[in-house]
Amino acid sequence: MSPATRLWLVRAAWIGSTIATGAAVVWSAGFITDPEANRGLVVIAAIALGVVGVALLFKGMDFLVDRLPARYQEAVRPWVFVGPAVFILGIYLVYPAINTTVLSFKGRNSQEWVGLQNFTDIFTDHDSLISLRNSLLWVIIVPLFAVGIGLAFATLADKLGRRAEATAKSIIFMPMAISMVGAAIVWLFVYSFRPPGFGSQIGVLNGLWTGLGNNPVAWLLQEPWNNLYLMIILIWLETGFAMVILSAAIKAVPEEIIEAARIDGANDWQIFWRVTFPTIASTVVVVATTIVITVWKVFDIVFVMTGGNFGTSVVAQRMVTEFFTFRNAGHGAAFAVILFVAVIPVMAINVRQFRIQEERR
Amino acid sequence: MAGVVFEDVTKEYPNGFKAVKNLDLDIRDGEFLVMVGPSGCGKSTTLRMIAGLEEVSAGKIKIGDRVVNDVHPKDRDIAMVFQNYALYPHMTVADNIGFALKLAKRPKTEIRDRVLDAAKLLDLTEQLDKKPAQLSGGQRQRVAMGRAIVRTPQVFLLDEPLSNLDAKLRVQMRAEITHLQRKVGVTTFYVTHDQIEAMTMADRVAVINFGVLQQVAPPQELFDRPDNIFVAAFIGSPSMNLLEGTLIDEDGSISVRLSPSASIGASEKMFAGRDVLKSYVGKQVVVGLRPKDLKDAALSTQFPQSQRFRGEIFNVEALGYERMVYVALDATRVVPDEVLVADGDVLTSDEGTIVTARFDSKSSVKIGQTAEVAVDMDNAHFFDPSTGLAIRD
Numbered sequence: 001m002s003p004a005t006r007l008w009l010v011r012a013a014w015i016g017s018t019i020a021t022g023a024a025v026v027w028s029a030g031f032i033t034d035p036e037a038n039r040g041l042v043v044i045a046a047i048a049l050g051v052v053g054v055a056l057l058f059k060g061m062d063f064l065v066d067r068l069p070a071r072y073q074e075a076v077r078p079w080v081f082v083g084p085a086v087f088i089l090g091i092y093l094v095y096p097a098i099n100t101t102v103l104s105f106k107g108r109n110s111q112e113w114v115g116l117q118n119f120t121d122i123f124t125d126h127d128s129l130i131s132l133r134n135s136l137l138w139v140i141i142v143p144l145f146a147v148g149i150g151l152a153f154a155t156l157a158d159k160l161g162r163r164a165e166a167t168a169k170s171i172i173f174m175p176m177a178i179s180m181v182g183a184a185i186v187w188l189f190v191y192s193f194r195p196p197g198f199g200s201q202i203g204v205l206n207g208l209w210t211g212l213g214n215n216p217v218a219w220l221l222q223e224p225w226n227n228l229y230l231m232i233i234l235i236w237l238e239t240g241f242a243m244v245i246l247s248a249a250i251k252a253v254p255e256e257i258i259e260a261a262r263i264d265g266a267n268d269w270q271i272f273w274r275v276t277f278p279t280i281a282s283t284v285v286v287v288a289t290t291i292v293i294t295v296w297k298v299f300d301i302v303f304v305m306t307g308g309n310f311g312t313s314v315v316a317q318r319m320v321t322e323f324f325t326f327r328n329a330g331h332g333a334a335f336a337v338i339l340f341v342a343v344i345p346v347m348a349i350n351v352r353q354f355r356i357q358e359e360r361r
Numbered sequence: 362m363a364g365v366v367f368e369d370v371t372k373e374y375p376n377g378f379k380a381v382k383n384l385d386l387d388i389r390d391g392e393f394l395v396m397v398g399p400s401g402c403g404k405s406t407t408l409r410m411i412a413g414l415e416e417v418s419a420g421k422i423k424i425g426d427r428v429v430n431d432v433h434p435k436d437r438d439i440a441m442v443f444q445n446y447a448l449y450p451h452m453t454v455a456d457n458i459g460f461a462l463k464l465a466k467r468p469k470t471e472i473r474d475r476v477l478d479a480a481k482l483l484d485l486t487e488q489l490d491k492k493p494a495q496l497s498g499g500q501r502q503r504v505a506m507g508r509a510i511v512r513t514p515q516v517f518l519l520d521e522p523l524s525n526l527d528a529k530l531r532v533q534m535r536a537e538i539t540h541l542q543r544k545v546g547v548t549t550f551y552v553t554h555d556q557i558e559a560m561t562m563a564d565r566v567a568v569i570n571f572g573v574l575q576q577v578a579p580p581q582e583l584f585d586r587p588d589n590i591f592v593a594a595f596i597g598s599p600s601m602n603l604l605e606g607t608l609i610d611e612d613g614s615i616s617v618r619l620s621p622s623a624s625i626g627a628s629e630k631m632f633a634g635r636d637v638l639k640s641y642v643g644k645q646v647v648v649g650l651r652p653k654d655l656k657d658a659a660l661s662t663q664f665p666q667s668q669r670f671r672g673e674i675f676n677v678e679a680l681g682y683e684r685m686v687y688v689a690l691d692a693t694r695v696v697p698d699e700v701l702v703a704d705g706d707v708l709t710s711d712e713g714t715i716v717t718a719r720f721d722s723k724s725s726v727k728i729g730q731t732a733e734v735a736v737d738m739d740n741a742h743f744f745d746p747s748t749g750l751a752i753r754d
Contacts, residue, residue, distance in 0.1 A: 260508075
C-alpha cells in the first residue's frame with residue numbers, strides 16, 4: 001500500500017467515524033426525549049450520551065486549538081477545559097444570582113420596580129423578623145455546639161485505643177451520611193406526640209417523659225424551645241463532620257510538642273488550651289465557617305418538622321414559602337439576597353483560613 | 362543540681378520487647394554524660410525514662426536522692442531538648458522560652474528578665490519576637506536550648522539534638538553546647554548515634570547496644586581500652602580492623618597468625634597489662650588493629666620485619682593531613698552482627714580482606730601497587746572470640 005493510499009484510508013476512517021458518532025449522538029438525543037421509550041434504556045443512553053458528548057466536546061475543541069497559530073495554542077488550551085465549567089456555572093449560578101437580585105427590587109409578579117419595598121416589608125413584618133431572629137440563633141448555636149462537641153469527641157477519642165477510637169468515630173460520623181430530610185423524619189419520631197386518648201406515645205422522648213409519670217408534651221409546639229429542638233437535629237448531623245476534621249488536625253499535632261509541654265509543666269487542660277488548640281485553631285475556624293454556611297441555608301429540617309409554623313421559620317425556609325406558597329417572587333428574592341449577603345463574609349473567612357492552612361503545610 | 366542513678370532498670374514494652382535491660386548507671390552531679398549506640402539500641406528510651414515520658418518496668422531511677430519512677434514529668438525538675446526541637450509553632454521565641462516559667466506562675470517581670478538572660482547567652486536577642494517558622498535550623502536549636510536552660514533544672518536531657526543540622530552547623534553547635542554545659546554546670550544526659558559527638562562532647566561516654574550497657578568510660582579510655590568487640594568496632598572513625606587470628610609460639614617467638622600466608626610478630630609491650638594473653642598461645646583470638654596503628658613501612662622504619670605485611674593497595678583517600686589507605690590482607694574479618702557502623706562498610710577483594718590504614722600524608726603509595734605496611738603491635742587489641750570480651754588483666 002502506498003503512503004498516499006494509506007493517508008486516504010486514515011482520512012476516510014476519521015470522517016466515517018465522526019459521521020457515525022454524530023449520527024449516534026443525534027439519534028440518542030431523540031431517543032431520550034421520546035416519552036414512549038423504555039425508561040431503563042433511556043437512562044443508559046443518557047449516561048452514554050453525556051460521557052461521549054463530553055469526550056467529543058473536549059476532543060473537538062482540542063482539535064480546533066491545534067489548528068490555531070502556534071503562539072496562541074498554549075494560551076487558549078487551558079480554556080478548553082476550564083471554559084465549559086465556567087460557562088455552565090455562569091448559566092446556572094451567576095445568572096440566577098444576578099436575576100434574583102434584580103427580582104428582589106421588583107413586585108410580587110416581577111412586573112414593576114418597587115425599589116427597597118420588599119426589604120422594608122421583611123424588616124417590618126413580624127413573621128419575617130421571627131425567621132431572621134431564628135436564623136441568627138441557628139447560626140450561633142448550631143456551630144457552637146457542633147464544633148464544641150466535635151472537638152471534645154475528637155480530643156477524647158484520641159486517648160482511646162485504636163479499635164475503640166475507630167468504632168466510636170464511625171458511630172458519631174454516621175449521621176453525616178443521612179440526608180437532612182431523612183434526619184428530620186427520624187427526629188419526627190423522637191419528638192412525636194399524640195394527645196392523651198389518641199393512642200400510645202410512639203415518640204422516644206414522650207415515651208421516656210410519660211414513663212417518668214408526666215403527661216405527654218407536644219415538643220414541637222413549645223415556643224421558643226421548639227427552635228432548639230430543631231437545632232439539635234442539625235447539631236447531631238454536623239458534629240460528626242466537625243469531629244472527623246478536627247480529629248485529623250489533632251493527630252497532625254506533633255507528639256514531641258505535647259511531650260515538650262508536659263515537661264514544661266503543663267497539665268492536660270493546659271496542654272489542650274495552650275498548645276493543641278492554638279495549633280489547630282485555623283482548622284477550627286474552617287470547620288465552624290463551613291457549618292455556619294450550612295446552617296444559613298437550612299431549609300429541609302424546618303420544612304419537614306414544622307413547616308415553619310409555631311415560630312420556627314428560618315430565612316431559607318421562608319424564602320421557599322414566599323416563592324411557592326405565597327407566590328410573591330419579590331419577597332422570595334429579597335430573602336434570597338439577604339441569605340446571599342449573610343453567607344459572603346463567612347465564605348471569605350473560610351477561604352482565607354483555608355489558604356493560611358495550605359501555606360503552613 | 363543532682364546526679365541521676367539507674368538501679369537495675371528494665372524497660373519492657375507490652376509486646377514483650379525489652380528496650381533496656383538491667384541498666385545500672387550513675388550520672389554524676391554536673392557531669393556531661395553521652396549515651397551512644399546504633400539506632401534502636403534503647404538509648405532514647407533510657408532518656409525518656411528519666412524524663413518520665415516512658416514508664417519504668419523494673420528497677421529504680423533516682424534524681425538526686427529522690428526515686429522518680431512515679432513522679433510526673435513536670436515535677437521531676439528536668440528540661441529536655443528534642444530531636445526536632447518541638448518548639449510551639451504559634452508562640453514567639455520569647456514565649457517559647459518562657460512557657461515553663463509562665464506555667465509555673467512566675468511574675469511577669471521575672472519571666473522577662475530570665476528569658477532575656479537566656480536569649481543573651483544564646484545570641485537570640487534579635488529573634489525574640491519571631492515565630493519558630495521564621496528561624497534557621499541553628500536558631501531553632503538554640504531556642505530549644507534556651508527553653509531548657511531558662512528553667513535552671515536539675516538535669517538536662519538532650520535527645521539527638523544535632524541530627525537535623527547540616528554538617529558545618531553541627532560542628533559549631535557541638536562546641537556551643539559543650540561550652541554552655543560547662544558554664545551552667547547542670548548534669549547533662551545526651552543521647553546520640555554519632556560516636557564523634559560522643560567522643561568530642563562527653564565527660565564520660567556510655568555505649569549501649571540491644572538495651573545492654575556495654576561500657577562507661579571517658580572518651581580516651583573508651584578508645585584506648587574498649588571492654589569488648591562491640592565497643593571496639595563502634596568507637597573510632599574509621600573503625601578498628603577486627604581480624605581472626607591464632608596466637609602461635611615458634612621457638613619462643615610469639616606471633617599472630619592471620620592466615621597460612623600472613624602472620625604478624627608480637628612486640629615486647631604487647632603483653633604489658635595483659636599477662637593473661639600468654640595463656641591464649643595456641644588458641645584463637647580476635648585481633649583489633651586501629652587504622653592509626655597501620656603505618657607506611659617506608660616511612661616508619663623502626664618496626665622489625667616480623668611486624669610488617671605486604672598487600673595490594675585497593676584505594677587511597679588523600680585527606681590533606683593524612684592518607685586513608687585500603688590494603689588487601691590475607692585474613693578473615695570479624696564483624697560483630699550488631700555493629701552497624703555507617704562508615705565501616707566491609708570491603709573485600711580477591712586478595713583477601715581490605716583493612717583500613719592511616720598513612721602519613723608524606724606517604725607515596727599508589728592504587729594498585731603492593732606496599733609494605735608496618736603494624737604497631739604495642740597498641741593492638743585482643744578479644745576472646747567466644748565471649749567478645751577484651752583479653753586483659
